[in-house]
Amino acid sequence: MTMQPAWRIVAATGVAQLLAWGSSYYLLAILARPMAASLQLPPLWVYASFSAALLVAAALGPWVGARIDRHGGRRVLLASNGLFALALLVLALAQDRWTLLAGWLLMGAAMPMGLYDAAFSTMVGFYGAKARRAIVGITLIAGFASTVGWPLTAAIEAHAGWRAACLSWAMLHVTVGAGIHAWLLPSAAAATAHAGGSASAPAxxxxxxxxxxxxxxxxxxxxxxxxxxxxxxxxxxxxxxxxxxxxxxxxxxxxxxxxxxxxxxxxxxxxxxxxxxxxxxxxxxxxxxxxxxxxxxxxxxxxxxxxxxxxxxxxxxxxxxxxxxxxxxxxxxxxxxxxxxxxxxxxxxxxxxxxxxxxxxxxxxxxxxxxxxxxxxxxxxxxxxxxx
Missing domain, CATH: 1.20.1250.20 (MFS general substrate transporter like domains)
Structure with missing residues (x-):
C-alpha cells in the first residue's frame, strides 16, 4: 500500500479514535445504570468492572507498545476493532454479573490497542520526530468523542435499550473502524520507505x-x-x-x-x-x-x-x-x-x-x-x- 497524504491519514485516524473513545470510556456514563438495573446489580459493580478494565489496559500497555515499535501500528489498530466489537457483543449478551465483567475485561484488553497510545505510536512510526502535528490533529477530531458518543448512545438506549447500543457500537467497529485501519492506513513497510527508513529505527x-x-x-x-x-x-x-x-x-x-x-x-x-x-x-x-x-x-x-x-x-x-x-x-x-x-x-x-x-x-x-x-x-x- 502506498503512503497516503498526511492529512488523510490523520483525519482517518482521528475518526477511528472518536469511535474508539465513544464506545469505551464514554460508554459508561450513559449505560452504567441501565446495565445495572436490567441485570439487577448495584451500579457499583458496573463501575468496579470498568476499573478492572483499566487495570487490564495498564498491564497490557507496554507489551502492545513494543509490538507497535517492532511491527507498526496498523495491524494492532485493526485488531483492536475486532476486540472492541467482541467486548461490546459480550456486554450486549450479558445475563449476569460475571459475563458483564468479562465484557469489560475484554474492553480493557482492547483499550491499549485502540486508544491514543496506539494511535500516537503509529504516527511516530510513520513520521518519526515530526509526528507532533499528526498527534495534535488526531486529538482535535477525537476530542469530540463525548459530543458525538453520549447523544448517540443515549438515543439508541432510549429507543431500543442498552443492549442495542452496545451492538450498534460493535457494528461500527467492524465496518467503519476496521475499514479505516485496513484501507486508509499504510503498512509499516510503506511508512518506512516514505520516511527514508528513519521511522522504524531500533529503540x-x-x-x-x-x-x-x-x-x-x-x-x-x-x-x-x-x-x-x-x-x-x-x-x-x-x-x-x-x-x-x-x-x-x-x-x-x-x-x-x-x-x-x-x-x-x-x-x-x-x-x-x-x-x-x-x-x-x-x-x-x-x-x-x-x-x-x-x-x-x-x-x-x-x-x-x-x-x-x-x-x-x-x-x-x-x-x-x-x-x-x-x-x-x-x-x-x-x-x-x-x-x-x-x-x-x-x-x-x-x-x-x-x-x-x-x-x-x-x-x-x-x-x-x-x-x-x-x-x-x-x-x-x-x-x-x-x-x-
Missing part, C-alpha cells in the same frame, strides 16, 4: 532514556490521570458542594469539553512554536490554579475553574504524546508510551471511588486533594529539562 539506536526523567514523567502523568478521572466522574457534584445550584453546576461542567477543544486548537496554533516542555508546564498549572480559585471563592468562579480545568486536560492529552517524543526521540516510543501510561491508568481506575468517598466525608474540601495532585504534576514537569 537501541537512541540509547536508554535517563531513568530519572522517565520516572518523573510517569509521576506527572499519574497525578494528571488521577485529577482527570476524579473530575470526569464527580465534577458536577464538586461544583454543587462549592455552592452552585444543580443547573449552574451542569452548565459549568459542560464548559469543560469546549475548553478542551480550545486548548487543543491553541496547541495546534501558537503553542506549536514552543517546545512541548513549555506546553506541558502550561497545562499542568491550569487545574490547580482553577481549583484553588474555586476552593477560595466558591460558586462565583465555577465557570473559570471549569474552563481552566478543561483547557489543561485538553493540552495534557497532547503532551502525553509530544513530550516523550521530544525528550527521548521516536525510537522505542510505543513501549515507552505504554510504560508511562500504565500507572496513570491505575490512578484512573481508583480515582473515582477514592475521590467519591472523600467527597462524602469532606465535602468540597476534597477539592484540595486534586490541588495537591496537580501540584505534584507541576513540580515534576518544572523539574524536567529538554534534550540538548
Amino acid at each position: 537501541e539506536a537512541a540509547g536508554a532514556p535517563p531513568a530519572r526523567t522517565l520516572w518523573t514523567l510517569a509521576v506527572v502523568f499519574t497525578a494528571s490521570g488521577f485529577v482527570f478521572a476524579s473530575m470526569a466522574t464527580h465534577l458536577p457534584r464538586v461544583l454543587e458542594l462549592s455552592g452552585c445550584t444543580p443547573a449552574v453546576a451542569v452548565a459549568a461542567a459542560s464548559l469543560v469539553g469546549v475548553a478542551q477543544v480550545i486548548g487543543r486548537v491553541a496547541e495546534a496554533g501558537w503553542l506549536s512554536r514552543l517546545h512541548p516542555l513549555w506546553t506541558a508546564r502550561l497545562s499542568s498549572v491550569l487545574h490547580p490554579l482553577g481549583a484553588t480559585l474555586l476552593g477560595l471563592f466558591g460558586a462565583p468562579l465555577a465557570f473559570v475553574f471549569a474552563a481552566l480545568h478543561g483547557a489543561g486536560v485538553g493540552i495534557m492529552t497532547i503532551v502525553k504524546g509530544t513530550l516523550p517524543l521530544a525528550l527521548f526521540g521516536p525510537a522505542g516510543f510505543g513501549r515507552r508510551a505504554g510504560v508511562l501510561e500504565a500507572p496513570a491508568r491505575v490512578a484512573q481506575a481508583t480515582a473515582p471511588m477514592v475521590f467519591g468517598v472523600l467527597l462524602d466525608r469532606w465535602g468540597d474540601a476534597a477539592l484540595w486533594l486534586s490541588v495537591a495532585a496537580g501540584a505534584i504534576a507541576v513540580a515534576g514537569v518544572f523539574s524536567l529539562r529538554s534534550r540538548g
Whole structure:
C-alpha cells in the first residue's frame, strides 16, 4: 500500500479514535445504570468492572507498545476493532454479573490497542520526530468523542435499550473502524520507505532514556490521570458542594469539553512554536490554579475553574504524546508510551471511588486533594529539562 497524504491519514485516524473513545470510556456514563438495573446489580459493580478494565489496559500497555515499535501500528489498530466489537457483543449478551465483567475485561484488553497510545505510536512510526502535528490533529477530531458518543448512545438506549447500543457500537467497529485501519492506513513497510527508513529505527539506536526523567514523567502523568478521572466522574457534584445550584453546576461542567477543544486548537496554533516542555508546564498549572480559585471563592468562579480545568486536560492529552517524543526521540516510543501510561491508568481506575468517598466525608474540601495532585504534576514537569 502506498503512503497516503498526511492529512488523510490523520483525519482517518482521528475518526477511528472518536469511535474508539465513544464506545469505551464514554460508554459508561450513559449505560452504567441501565446495565445495572436490567441485570439487577448495584451500579457499583458496573463501575468496579470498568476499573478492572483499566487495570487490564495498564498491564497490557507496554507489551502492545513494543509490538507497535517492532511491527507498526496498523495491524494492532485493526485488531483492536475486532476486540472492541467482541467486548461490546459480550456486554450486549450479558445475563449476569460475571459475563458483564468479562465484557469489560475484554474492553480493557482492547483499550491499549485502540486508544491514543496506539494511535500516537503509529504516527511516530510513520513520521518519526515530526509526528507532533499528526498527534495534535488526531486529538482535535477525537476530542469530540463525548459530543458525538453520549447523544448517540443515549438515543439508541432510549429507543431500543442498552443492549442495542452496545451492538450498534460493535457494528461500527467492524465496518467503519476496521475499514479505516485496513484501507486508509499504510503498512509499516510503506511508512518506512516514505520516511527514508528513519521511522522504524531500533529503540537501541537512541540509547536508554535517563531513568530519572522517565520516572518523573510517569509521576506527572499519574497525578494528571488521577485529577482527570476524579473530575470526569464527580465534577458536577464538586461544583454543587462549592455552592452552585444543580443547573449552574451542569452548565459549568459542560464548559469543560469546549475548553478542551480550545486548548487543543491553541496547541495546534501558537503553542506549536514552543517546545512541548513549555506546553506541558502550561497545562499542568491550569487545574490547580482553577481549583484553588474555586476552593477560595466558591460558586462565583465555577465557570473559570471549569474552563481552566478543561483547557489543561485538553493540552495534557497532547503532551502525553509530544513530550516523550521530544525528550527521548521516536525510537522505542510505543513501549515507552505504554510504560508511562500504565500507572496513570491505575490512578484512573481508583480515582473515582477514592475521590467519591472523600467527597462524602469532606465535602468540597476534597477539592484540595486534586490541588495537591496537580501540584505534584507541576513540580515534576518544572523539574524536567529538554534534550540538548
